[in-house]
């Protein structure tokens with residue numbers, strides 16, 4: 645079964661961490677957008693498990709940052725933003741019924757938004773949220789699963805997956821100037837259109853269709869040209885809080 649663990653939008657979401665100069669997201673609209681996102685996942689064949697939000701954590705809808713699934717192992721992270729550290733407990737309580745849990749320990753920090761698994765490589769963003777110790781701890785865990793880790797320094801964006809998004813097993817959509825493209829040798833790279841900078845986000849669903857943000861039509865058209873089916877969705881309030889489409893779910897098989 646393909647599970648999608650999601651967490652609702654908290655009442656305090658208008659106090660979520662936003663980029664400097666960014667606007668506060670609107671709670672009611674974010675909730676409607678999140679509901680639609682969950683329905684799209686369901687329609688694509690995911691068994692959606694909804695965890696209730698906790699109003700003490702404005703950013704708790706961004707459940708991806710709290711855990712990374714590597715095969716049978718769930719790695720409970722230690723989020724880089726201190727205000728988000730307590731979000732992991734409720735998520736771990738759900739994951740423990742399906743996965744063997746491991747944890748990232750201090751002084752390590754790691755956000756799931758920095759982790760992208762493609763084939764036998766685990767790419768990890770070294771960002772303002774994920775530090776060397778967190779990356780090293782994850783490296784030890786993935787090595788036990790026969791996977792290799794590739795650290796990727798990230799510039800000018802929050803997470804690796806703010807700028808690099810897989811749309812199939814061998815294709816990445818990437819925001820130019822944020823990462824060293826040489827680190828993705830062997831993979832096909834599509835550039836985000838310069839007029840849509842930081843607007844494209846994507847989530848590969850079980851059906852093979854890729855959910856994409858509706859504010860990057862030129863970039864999405866580049867993906868479609870490769871024969872990949874895309875489905876646009878409006879997540880304006882999630883983007884306002886510096887999130888994307890991967891960040892609202894943890895997808896894993898049980």
Ligand code: CIR
Nearest residue numbers: 661706757885886887888891
């Ligand atoms: C934060 O700054 O932590 C949240 N406002 C946004 C987190 C987005 N997470 C993600 O894309 N994985």
